[in-house]
Amino acid sequence: MIKIMIIEDDKITSKELKELLENNNYEAIILENLENALDEITKIKPDLIILDINIPYINGQLLLQNLRKVSDIPVIMVTSKNSETDEALSISYGADDYITKPYNPNILLLRIGAVLKRLNHSSNIIFYKDLKINIQKGIIKKDDKEIILTKNEMIILSSLLKHQNKIVTRDELMTELWDNEEFISDNALTVNISRLRNKLKYIGYENIIDTRKGQGYILL
Amino acid sequence: MIKIMIIEDDKITSKELKELLENNNYEAIILENLENALDEITKIKPDLIILDINIPYINGQLLLQNLRKVSDIPVIMVTSKNSETDEALSISYGADDYITKPYNPNILLLRIGAVLKRLNHSSNIIFYKDLKINIQKGIIKKDDKEIILTKNEMIILSSLLKHQNKIVTRDELMTELWDNEEFISDNALTVNISRLRNKLKYIGYENIIDTRKGQGYILL
DNA sequence: TTTAAATGTGACAAAACTGTAAGAGCAAAT
């Protein structure tokens, strides 16, 4: 489950937002103690933060700046002013996106989706369906279950993810895996696919890698 | 030079935009033939596209959809004011970012910069000095020589690369390596650093990981 | 249905990976 932290002082707004997020399959956490926001963030480790720039006690932009010194967690800034200066500052201080209050809930959801999609492309973490995939470590988490992939398995899955909904040929995968090594049996690929499927089965994703005989594989 | 294609029917707007981009060190190309946009794009292969969703003759959204079937070139959508439907559609059809008309030129530049920065990070290849580092495979090439890093070694090197010219504490590295595992001797980190240094020595990078006693390590 | 090609699986042994232990090295402070 993707964890989103809400930093917002207005109780009504934050409660509504929490509901909206939970209705759309996110885990929403409202930050209660605005005073030590940074500590809470590093403790809870959300996947994304929705930050109201006008929260009292602390300066939203300052918080963002400080956060950026220690973390790359994506942040969507919320402001009530339609002030381009704020927007520019938010982006240059490291906000990943920006939305003006009052906002259309569906737009916010789309922006969240877009930010997470971007994150997929730029970080070690990829979200796929309800899986959280750490490419570098080869760890895939689904709720409480997790599986650990080997380097080969991760290379295969990455290739499939990169070309989602497109067929990836066995040759392409062979090249990704053993680019310029001596001769390696093409059955080695089949075996690695098999091992990958077995691990995925454990987290309930038995059939996401589909064989297209004579063509290759496709991630569903 | 980074090539940006402008797809926009209003001559004045596109000319202004071209100037703006060229003044900021981009190569700007205005697409003249809106009818066969897709062909032109695949021929010119821009690094980024700025696409007005309201161009005549063709449907901007449809163009984006078709483009996405064959290419991942980043697209920034320009939408008209107040059209939340357009905004929603742009994102879900694969735009990398969007901006609402009329826009502040500096905001557009910031967004272009942000999209391009993301692009740089999305590849598995990192260049460092004269090294070519494949993070996924853990292969580092220098001229003809190459070394192969293990997962642990790659995690350490990635962390150091990510915070280039900054000290990374031993604790940070421990967290990256063994986040929520049981107790692991902190000497394990020292050993892994040692192994990494030994491999780097083979390609002539003996001293790039510098110890800052009591503080951590820094990549020179 | 038969056949041939493509794909899948379980077992195995060699190679690679990795945390620990024990002791050495080293720099700053006393």
Place this chain on the structure above:
DNA sequence: ATTTGCTCTTACAGTTTTGTCACATTTAAA
């Protein structure tokens, strides 16, 4: 000079990874 607190290195053994092999199974065409 000695002590103290870090950091480094080497050796080791348990574990994991991985390509191959030998069959098994599936698919689509004949």
